[in-house]
Amino acid sequence: MSNSINAPYYKTVYELMCEGDSKIDPKLLSTGQLIYSSPATLSFNSPGATGFGVKRAALAVPGSVELLVAPGCCGRNTKLLSQVKGYEDRFFFLMMDESDIVNGRHLSKINQAIEEILDFLEEKPSVIMICSTCVDALLGTDWDRVCRKAEKACGVNVRAAYMYALTREGRKPPMVLVRKSVYSLLKPSKRDNKTVNLMGYFTPLIDDCELYEILRSLGVRTINEISRCNSFDEYLKMSEANFNLVLDEEARYAAQDLQNRLKMPFMEIKRLYQVDKIHSQYMAMGSALGSEIDDSSYKEEVESIINRITKEFGNITVNVGHMLNANPFELSLALIKYGIKVKEIYVNITKADYAYIKYIAKLSPQTKVFTNLSPTMLYYDVSDENIDITIGMDAGYYNNKAANIAWNDAKIPFGYAGVKKLMLQIEETLRKERG
Secondary structure (H helix, E strand, O other), rough: EEEEOOOOOOEHHHHHHHHOOHOOOHHHHOOOOOOOOHHHHHHHOOOOOOOHHHHHHOOOOOOOOOEEOOHHHHHHHHHOOOOOOOOOOOOEEEEEOHHHHHOHHHHHHHHHHHHHHHHHHOOOOEEEEEEOOOHHHHHHOHOOOOHHHHHHOOOOOEEEEOHHHHHHOOOOOOOHHHHHHHHHHHHHHOOOOEEEEEEEEOOEEEEOOHHHHHHOOOOOOOEEEEEOOOOHHHHHHHEEEEEEEOOHHHHHHHHHHHHHHHHOOOOOOOHHHOHHHHHHHHHHHHHHOOOOOOOOOHHHHHHHHHHHHHHHHHHHOEOOOOOOOHHHHHHHEEEEHOEEEEEEEEEEEEEEHHHHHHHHHHHHOOOEEEEEOOOHHHHHHOOOOOOOEEEEEEHHHOOOOOEEEEEOOOOOHHHHHHHHHHHHHHHHHHHHHHH
């Protein structure tokens, strides 16, 4: 453990395991100290600047537009996002002045703002997503009520998206609530027992993901993903699905809402990088659906690739970051199981991570865990480190002399195909670095 004021703060995985999830050091939590927040800084300090923050996620419904109701300081970064291809003329702004912040006067302007949006657009939007900020969280604004009134007055679908940074550590953080909002327009429909919805991400799975083929082998004809819907009508057809398959736990609340409203059941599988756990998960899914799943060809292929890499390159050392398409601890555990040394992990820790920490502690107890939140990361120096590869944008930032795999492409790696793609990138990178 490092406690020096002039050194980056870290704990070993073994120390974390011994302390347990009930006594997480406040220095590892955003609520326990002044925070540095390097991942946000690398994303220009805006949840919507890169990837899918609330502002961009709220526009997942085809034909939707967004009204950002916020002080000017919260709207500046959104202006950059509105210049991204595909988002032109989809962002509109209702700026709050000091009087609005004090007395909530901006709420009386919502209907007028929506009418102006409708007058400006050549085609009527499928829905207007009203994105609000921490100001309204502190004011206690009932946005559901505001949206219902606006919908009735303006004759267009209106939904709320909450960009409340204050609730990120809560039970229903912004990215959970926005998923509920984007599926809230689905209405009761005749069900098709050969249709399934994949829920969880705002971009599609990688095209060669075996999950598509596995579902088709079970008799599924139509696999819906909101990111692959090209029109609002296609989006509405998601209500015909026999069940929802939740791929990210942040979509669980949305799936529960659909189960309550539309009587549409759901099951959940995770994005994993441990080959044995991927196999177990598919077997459990097949059992739940009353069918056998044969994943042997996918499993054997990726195991062959892993064995080839570890045999050819011998000792491989990596550092794993937080800004990537993976749970950093689960990915680290998978790599360690494959014989790859994980020296350091940079992560914003949660209680859920301890499910992996206890296993990493048995296999690699001296792996260091740094928190991206700590201001002491300003002192991080890797001038004497020998790291083959870093995985994740933040890991690459801290270890700028090592080869980096960002691992944050728009299409989502999942299942055996995700492991295969990552391992092939590791192989390609090692060949370039080692000649």
